[in-house]
Amino acid sequence: MIATIIPNKKKHYSVLLDEIISIITPQYGGTFIDCTFGQGGYTKKILEFPNTKVISLDRDKDSEKIALEIKKKFKNRFIFNNKKFSEINTLDLKNQKIKGIIFDLGYSYTQIKNVNKGLSFSSNGELDMKMGLNNFSAKDVISKLDKKDLEKIFRYFGDEKDYKRIAYKIIKDRKIKNIDIPTLVKIIDSSKKKNYYKTHVATKVFQALRIFVNKEITELIYGLINATKVLKKNGIIIVVSFHSLEDKIVKYFFKSLSENKSVSRYMPKGQEKKNLFKIINKKPIIPSNKEIKENISSRSAKLRFAIKQEDLNDFETDILNKFKYLIDIESYSKKLWRINHFFWINNFIIFILIY
Numbered sequence: 001m002i003a004t005i006i007p008n009k010k011k012h013y014s015v016l017l018d019e020i021i022s023i024i025t026p027q028y029g030g031t032f033i034d035c036t037f038g039q040g041g042y043t044k045k046i047l048e049f050p051n052t053k054v055i056s057l058d059r060d061k062d063s064e065k066i067a068l069e070i071k072k073k074f075k076n077r078f079i080f081n082n083k084k085f086s087e088i089n090t091l092d093l094k095n096q097k098i099k100g101i102i103f104d105l106g107y108s109y110t111q112i113k114n115v116n117k118g119l120s121f122s123s124n125g126e127l128d129m130k131m132g133l134n135n136f137s138a139k140d141v142i143s144k145l146d147k148k149d150l151e152k153i154f155r156y157f158g159d160e161k162d163y164k165r166i167a168y169k170i171i172k173d174r175k176i177k178n179i180d181i182p183t184l185v186k187i188i189d190s191s192k193k194k195n196y197y198k199t200h201v202a203t204k205v206f207q208a209l210r211i212f213v214n215k216e217i218t219e220l221i222y223g224l225i226n227a228t229k230v231l232k233k234n235g236i237i238i239v240v241s242f243h244s245l246e247d248k249i250v251k252y253f254f255k256s257l258s259e260n261k262s263v264s265r266y267m268p269k270g271q272e273k274k275n276l277f278k279i280i281n282k283k284p285i286i287p288s289n290k291e292i293k294e295n296i297s298s299r300s301a302k303l304r305f306a307i308k309q310e311d312l313n314d315f316e317t318d319i320l321n322k323f324k325y326l327i328d329i330e331s332y333s334k335k336l337w338r339i340n341h342f343f344w345i346n347n348f349i350i351f352i353l354i355y
Helices: 017-024 041-047 063-073 085-090 109-113 138-144 147-158 163-173 181-191 203-213 216-230 244-259 289-294 296-300 324-330 333-354
Strands: 030-034 052-057 078-081 098-104 236-241 302-308
Touching: 017 041, 017 098, 017 236, 017 302, 030 041, 041 052, 041 063, 052 085, 063 078, 085 216, 098 216, 138 147, 138 203, 138 333, 147 163, 147 203, 147 324, 163 181, 203 216, 216 236, 216 244, 216 324, 236 244, 244 302, 289 296
Parallel strands: 030 052, 030 098, 052 078, 098 236
Antiparallel strands: 236 302
């Protein structure tokens, strides 16, 4: 994820808002799911139209404050859930015909500027990067994973060319000092070749850590799969992504299910296979020059959408195998669980022996 950053703190920009509204047509009513509620931009815009209902999700507990304000105004038309969007299939959607599901994979300005979250390389605090409902922080990653693990995280999640030097210096420096945000930035800067960079030298490593800490690859893949399951025929899934890795996953999922015919395993043998999705735009929709001028961070946004053509809730997809190498890297988090668990047990035993 890249930040959906807002240059003016007083104004929130929802990326590609007009384009999304034109695709989901809330003026004709319907129930929609906003999988990344954030500052509530998409939700509020949809609720401006009568005969609409929005069910929102966000893993960030801080979003609940904004949700409560919207709930006061749209008591019977808005529901908020503090959940990861991969859990969309756990929502109570009885008698709900979902017209559209929206994913905005960017971070909001308030999240980036929240010092406690430690998402930005311009912060001075500790490494955190937890977006909510997490089991570990970026500090755990930097201080506990081995060199090979860090190399793969930086290489595959950040496309960082100097991943080996950076990982080596982290391992070396963490033996003698605590690595907070400013320290990590210095490590990255000293590990890079002295060339001119269009973006900050720490951008790719911080992106990689955010992805790993929040398991964004696994979240996105299961979010897409489960959103497709709850969507009814003629429903629309929209995804706004901000970096090539996200877009690659979304593009493959939509393309494979629009070109490779699928059928539920519960269908009778001999059942004709059909394309689950229909894609209108083969190329992604990108922000206009006007939007980019108003919100510079929208320049990397890409919008893709697909229309579900069949009421198949149990369909065949190879997306988990296609991106298994990325899911496997995210599974390094199990090592952190074991390390933390051992540390907790060890301290508990020491406490018992002393007291």
